[in-house]
Amino acid sequence: xxxxxxxxxxxxxxxxxxxxxxxxxxxxxxxxxxxxxxxxxxxxxxxxxxxxxxxxxxxxxxxxxxxxxxxxxxxxxxxxxxxxxxxxxxxxxxxxxxxxxxxxxxxxxxxxxxxxxxxxxxxxxxxxxxxxxxxxxxxxxxxxxxxxxxxxxxxxxxxxxxxxxxxxxxxxxxxxxxxxxxxxxxxxxxxxxxxxxxxxxxxxxxxxxxxxxxxxxxxxxxxxxxxxxxxxxxxxxxxxxxxxxxxxxxxxxxxxxxxxxxxxxxxxxxxxxxxxxxxxxxxxxxxxxxxxxxxxxxxxxxxxxxxxxxxxxxxxxxxxxxxxx
Ligand code: UFG
Numbered sequence: 585x586x587x588x589x590x591x592x593x594x595x596x597x598x599x600x601x602x603x604x605x606x607x608x609x610x611x612x613x614x615x616x617x618x619x620x621x622x623x624x625x626x627x628x629x630x631x632x633x634x635x636x637x638x639x640x641x642x643x644x645x646x647x648x649x650x651x652x653x654x655x656x657x658x659x660x661x662x663x664x665x666x667x668x669x670x671x672x673x674x675x676x677x678x679x680x681x682x683x684x685x686x687x688x689x690x691x692x693x694x695x696x697x698x699x700x701x702x703x704x705x706x707x708x709x710x711x712x713x714x715x716x717x718x719x720x721x722x723x724x725x726x727x728x729x730x731x732x733x734x735x736x737x738x739x740x741x742x743x744x745x746x747x748x749x750x751x752x753x754x755x756x757x758x759x760x761x762x763x764x765x766x767x768x769x770x771x772x773x774x775x776x777x778x779x780x781x782x783x784x785x786x787x788x789x790x791x792x793x794x795x796x797x798x799x800x801x802x803x804x805x806x807x808x809x810x811x812x813x814x815x816x817x818x819x820x821x822x823x824x825x826x827x828x829x830x831x832x833x834x835x836x837x838x839x840x841x842x843x844x845x846x847x848x849x850x851x852x853x854x855x856x857x858x859x860x861x862x863x864x865x866x867x868x869x870x871x872x873x874x875x876x877x878x879x880x881x882x883x884x885x886x887x888x889x890x891x892x893x894x895x896x897x898x899x900x901x902x903x904x905x906x907x908x909x
Contacts, residue, residue, distance in 0.1 A: 835874025
């Protein structure tokens with residue numbers, strides 16, 4: 585049973601991945617400073633409250649736990665916040681990653697799965713986006729991930745660290761049976777905000793309907809968080825089997841407009857979503873859809889959720905359960 589260190593395992597995507605690791609027969613230990621994650625997302629016996637800046641603590645943890653590989657989620661992820669506080673993003677996302685990689689090197693751990701992002705591509709020239717599209721981030725958040733991917737390429741070359749970067753598109757949905765879902769504070773993501781508008785009656789603002797898309801609203805590739813978790817498992821297995829470093833998009837390959845997601849929420853909840861149309865949000869590309877052929881072909885990954893309605897249904901169930909408890 586391989587011992588896996590999961591940084592940021594108390595967060596949204598991290599906690600779903602820890603759950604799937606356990607189901608898949610792994611024995612994960614979580615390092616999380618709980619600055620954005622939630623204690624209730626992780627079994628207490630697996631949780632070590634530890635900051636990424638604590639290189640010695642991470643090294644010690646990997647040694648004492650006999651860690652064989654690391655899945656590295658711990659990072660800040662709010663694009664808007666990164667524009668207001670770029671130093672915070674570079675220090676936490678880049679500095680924190682470097683501290684982790686140093687600890688790994690000292691502890692002799694040389695397998696890593698890294699949380700990257702579609703924000704790597706900025707405003708892409710071609711959609712669906714292939715992995716060899718240029719890195720052109722338009723926010724400090726995106727840049728922080730590009731820098732870490734670059735560091736990983738050098739560490740592959742000179743340290744023998746094998747790393748797989750997974751470039752996530754729009755993580756969404758929940759695993760209500762596991763008691764896991766999206767709980768950001770403040771919440772900025774579309775699906776939880778649409779569901780909140782239904783629940784509270786407070787209208788959500790649609791950020792622009794004058795884009796050059798069929799209905800004028802932005803198009804995104806919504807990938808269910810459990811399918812994202814599954815991508816980490818196949819990446820980890822490839823690395824543990826001696827496979828090479830690489831970078832993969834993780835998305836369904838299907839784009840949905842904001843209004844299409846709104847309609848899916850209305851179908852699932854059986855209620856109207858109170859909404860208003862507002863101005864565009866700065867930095868929103870009109871369309872981001874993954875070409876995820878490489879992940880399918882190379883690692884044999886397939887998403888189970890391909891319908892936006894089914895993804896929304898899991899998020900709705902989580903919100904209902906959460907409010908009831
Ligand atoms: N949107 C609204 N109103 C809202 C919130 C969102 O209209 O109140 C729209 C946005 O303008 C966008 C779409 O819904 O068109 C999706 O927005 P999200 O904020 O849910 O997600 P983003 O696509 O902006 O961002 C996500 C991740 C980022 C990542 C980015 C890369 O949250 O971490 O994808 O593609 F960087």
